[in-house]
Structures are given as C-alpha cells and as structure tokens.
Amino acid sequence: MATQSLVTTQWVADHLDDPDVVLAEVDEDTTLYDTDHIPGAIAFHWREDFQDPVRRTFVGPRDFAALMERKGVSRDSHVVFYGGNNNWFAAFAFWYFRSYGHERLSLMDGGRKLWELENRTLTSAPPTRTVTSGYDPPALNESIRVRRDEVLERYVGSPDGVALVDVRSPAEYHGEIIAPERLPQESAMVAGHIPGAQNVPWEHVVHLETGQFRSADELRELYADVGATPDREVVTYCRVGERSSLAWFVLHELLEFPTVRNYDGSWTEYGSLIDVPVSRPAGGDEGGTA
Known part of the structure; x- marks a missing residue:
C-alpha cells in the first residue's frame, strides 16, 4: 500500500x-x-x-x-x-x-x-x-536538493523554464531585515533576495489558526500567480532551508510537481557569498542587478 x-x-x-x-x-x-x-x-x-x-x-x-x-x-x-x-x-x-x-x-x-x-x-x-x-x-538523492554553484549557474534571474520561490517574510525578501527578530544568529551578511525570485511567504500555504494546509486548488493558484507551475523547474529557499522545506513539501508532495528542489543553503549562504548578484528593493540593488 x-x-x-x-x-x-x-x-x-x-x-x-x-x-x-x-x-x-x-x-x-x-x-x-x-x-x-x-x-x-x-x-x-x-x-x-x-x-x-x-x-x-x-x-x-x-x-x-x-x-x-x-x-x-x-x-x-x-x-x-x-x-x-x-x-x-x-x-x-x-x-x-x-x-x-x-x-x-x-x-x-x-x-x-x-x-x-x-x-x-x-x-x-x-x-x-x-x-x-x-x-x-x-546515497544522497540530489534530485530534490540544489547547491550554491548550481544556483549561481542555472537559477539566478529565473531563466526560461525556472521558477525561484523565496518563502521568507516580505520584510526579509525586500531587504528591510536580514533575519527574523527572534533568530538574529541565523543571518547573512547582506539583506535582499536572489534576482528573479518571487515571494510566496510560508504562512500563505497554511491556515495559521490550525496549522493545516490550504486546499490543493488554493495552493495551486497561489504558486501559479508567481509563475511556479508544473512545467517549470521550481527551486525553493528561505533563510536556512526549513521554511522552504514546507514549500517544497506542498509543491512536490501535495501538488505533485515533477521537478522541485530545495536550496537548503538558502539566504544565510547566498547572502554571505562574495560578489554575487543581489536584489534589494528596499535599499537599491547590488552587483548590477535590476
């Protein structure tokens, strides 16, 4: 069974x-x-x-x-x-x-x-x-995990066929804060998000009063609105990979998208790398990104 x-x-x-x-x-x-x-x-x-x-x-x-x-x-x-x-x-x-x-x-x-x-x-x-x-x-199954080198080579900017989903809070995504106030020790060197990433905060996938997931139709529409559809490779990330695992679970297990990968390095890694493109709507872009 x-x-x-x-x-x-x-x-x-x-x-x-x-x-x-x-x-x-x-x-x-x-x-x-x-x-x-x-x-x-x-x-x-x-x-x-x-x-x-x-x-x-x-x-x-x-x-x-x-x-x-x-x-x-x-x-x-x-x-x-x-x-x-x-x-x-x-x-x-x-x-x-x-x-x-x-x-x-x-x-x-x-x-x-x-x-x-x-x-x-x-x-x-x-x-x-x-x-x-x-x-x-x-053996480690790399088909559902993505590492920083591949993020830089294949996913920055969300090229055709790719959807990058940032599940952090809007304040983190926009670069207003680097980490949630209760978790300051898990912060990157700079604020912002990976260029091309769309923000779907983790709390949008659950009913906060009960913790239960929203319906499949609601979840499908939520992600379709930012271009995350079954025909694309979807990469999820957050701060350290735990909130993005919730999004990965929704997309891979509940909605059964064929290609969903979690970037567990997430923003604590990417936001501390030297000389990589960063988008920061709240305070200007870094590294020449638009």
Whole structure:
C-alpha cells in the first residue's frame, strides 16, 4: 500500500499502537518535547541530529544510518513527522529523510498545534522503541536538493523554464531585515533576495489558526500567480532551508510537481557569498542587478 505523504491527526491517533509507524517530533530545540509529546513519539533536534557538528551540511550517510538505528527506525519503518513552528522543521525532516532515500514518510497535517487544539493525549513518558541494526548507509538523492554553484549557474534571474520561490517574510525578501527578530544568529551578511525570485511567504500555504494546509486548488493558484507551475523547474529557499522545506513539501508532495528542489543553503549562504548578484528593493540593488 502506498504511503500517504500527509496524514491527519485522527490517522495518527488511530495508529499510536502500530509497531510499523514511528512518530517523530522535530524542532529547533526539544524543550517542549521533554515536557510532553504524543505518546510513543521519538524526538529529533534539527541541528544536533541532522547537521554536521563542524560544517554546515548534512551528517554523513554512515552517521545518518547510525542515528536511525539508535532511534529504533528501520528502512521499512513508516516515519510520521510533526512539530511546532507550523511544522517547519518537521517538513525539513521529511525532505531530509527523502534526500537520504527513506521511502515511507508522512507529515501530520496541523502539527503539534492542531493536536493540542483538539485536546488529544500528550505524555512526558519516554518512548520505548528498541534499538535496531542493519540500516544501510544511504546515497544522497540530489534530485530534490540544489547547491550554491548550481544556483549561481542555472537559477539566478529565473531563466526560461525556472521558477525561484523565496518563502521568507516580505520584510526579509525586500531587504528591510536580514533575519527574523527572534533568530538574529541565523543571518547573512547582506539583506535582499536572489534576482528573479518571487515571494510566496510560508504562512500563505497554511491556515495559521490550525496549522493545516490550504486546499490543493488554493495552493495551486497561489504558486501559479508567481509563475511556479508544473512545467517549470521550481527551486525553493528561505533563510536556512526549513521554511522552504514546507514549500517544497506542498509543491512536490501535495501538488505533485515533477521537478522541485530545495536550496537548503538558502539566504544565510547566498547572502554571505562574495560578489554575487543581489536584489534589494528596499535599499537599491547590488552587483548590477535590476
């Protein structure tokens, strides 16, 4: 049976005792998880678990496989992600696991916010999953990820057949601020956006009161309005790749666009590169861009 990319809170509630399903709460810190979480859920810390401890990049294939084994995840496990921040980091985890070839993945619509709004069960009890073995180190799937060199060579300016989608806030996109006020440590050297990128803020794809995604028709129209259509290569980016993973999920998994890639270097990388074109409507353009 095919795995659904998006599942409801009720689906999760119905599968709490399913040994085939691994619930995983993912966020930028695990303080809230430590207080309470969905029964049986394991925790992933976005930076400590998924990022190399020295460089800003993925952990290597062997380290990823070892992480899966420590967490009790096998190659055949159906991993269902959820989290706070309207599922930003849960969507990043979905994209990250897909990049490493794990097939059976889902995102819980509405994330932790909706689960709490519905007064569903939470617990502080630690999960009791058994450590596994034999998770073969995976090869990285580059078809859904894009690196800075390719961004510079192929995507700057949104040439024919390409749609660049910047999912940050309008203030970040226009160069009025470099990073959200609560995340000043994750900022680039300059403000602005990649030339040719269109702004579709992440919050436009969800109902903020519940965290649930908008309808497929609404989402399709939202992206079509900025030229992001199924016949184009679409590249999403934000500040560090987590908000853009939410957009990637919408476009790739919900709308089933054939070619969607997430630029996880995003603006913290691009906005700190030397001598690259930058558009900054709020304060003039840099590098000769128009």
